[in-house]
Amino acid sequence: MRVAQLGSGTPEIAVVAGIHGDEPCGVRAVQRLLDERPTVERPVKLVVANEEALERQVRFVDEDLNRAFPGDPDATTHEGQLAHELVAELEDCLTFSMHSTQSHGDPFAIVKGVDETAREIVPQLPVAAMVETSNFAEGRLFSAIETVEVECGLQGSDTAAENADRLTRSFLTAVGVLPGDTVRRELPVYRLTDVIRKEQAETYEVFVDNFTEVEAGSPFAAADGDKQIAEESFYPVLMSPNGYQDVFGYTAEKLDVLETAATAD
Ligand SMILES: [Zn+2]
The missing domain is CATH 3.40.630.10 (Zn peptidases)
Incomplete structure (x- = not known):
C-alpha cells in the first residue's frame, strides 16, 4: 500500500x-x-x-x-x-x-x-x-x-x-479540497435487489443494457446458448458475459430521481 x-x-x-x-x-x-x-x-x-x-x-x-x-x-x-x-x-x-x-x-x-x-x-x-x-x-x-x-x-x-x-x-x-464549483445534475437512483448467477459454460452472452429496464418474459442472458428469461421486470446493473466468474451481474429496482432543485444549496 x-x-x-x-x-x-x-x-x-x-x-x-x-x-x-x-x-x-x-x-x-x-x-x-x-x-x-x-x-x-x-x-x-x-x-x-x-x-x-x-x-x-x-x-x-x-x-x-x-x-x-x-x-x-x-x-x-x-x-x-x-x-x-x-x-x-x-x-x-x-x-x-x-x-x-x-x-x-x-x-x-x-x-x-x-x-x-x-x-x-x-x-x-x-x-x-x-x-x-x-x-x-x-x-x-x-x-x-x-x-x-x-x-x-x-x-x-x-x-x-x-x-x-x-x-x-x-x-x-x-468536498472543498480543490477550489471552484461543481455542476449538480439530476440523478436516477437504483437499489441492487439480487445477484444473477450463471452456470458453468463455455460461452456466455448478455442481451441487455445496464440501467435499461428488462420486461418480464424477455431473455436477458445465455450460457452456452441456454437463455435466461426475466420472471419479473428489473433493471440490470454491472451485467457482463465474462466480468465475474459465477455471476452475470445484478438485478436492481429504480428508487427515484434526485432532482437538482431538491438538493441545491
Ligand atoms: Zn474494482
Missing part, C-alpha cells in the same frame, strides 16, 4: 485507487495529482491500495479485497491483512474509491445507502446514476469506512483513466 498526502494537517478526506489490481484507471488519476501537486484548501490522503496485485495485473493476490473488509491483522491472506491496514489508514476519512468494469462505459456511483453524504456529494459527480447496495455491502470497503465508490468505465481503457481523473477532481471540489 502506498499512502501520500496533499496539504498539511490531518486529512478527513481520502482518495483510494487500486482496490483491484486489474483496474489501473484510479492509479493514474492519483499519480496525476501527485505529479501536479495542486494547491489544496484542506488536506487529502491519497492511497494506492493493492500494489502487489497491481504489479501482477490481477484482480487480487489471495482474495477479493473488496469482499475482505474489515480485515484482520492475523489474516492468512494478503488482502485480509491489507483490508485491516487500509481501515486503520482511512478510519476518519470520507473516502472516494475508484473502480472499473467489463460491463459499462458510463461512470456511475455506488454507495452503501442513500444517506445525507450520498445525496450531497454524488449529484456533483459526472455520473449517470447512483446505485445503492445496502443488500450487498458485506465485506466491501463501505461496510467499514464512509465511502463513495465510482465505476469509471471499461477496465484498462484510456477513457476510464480520463473519467477517473474527472471524477476525482469533481469529488475533491465537492
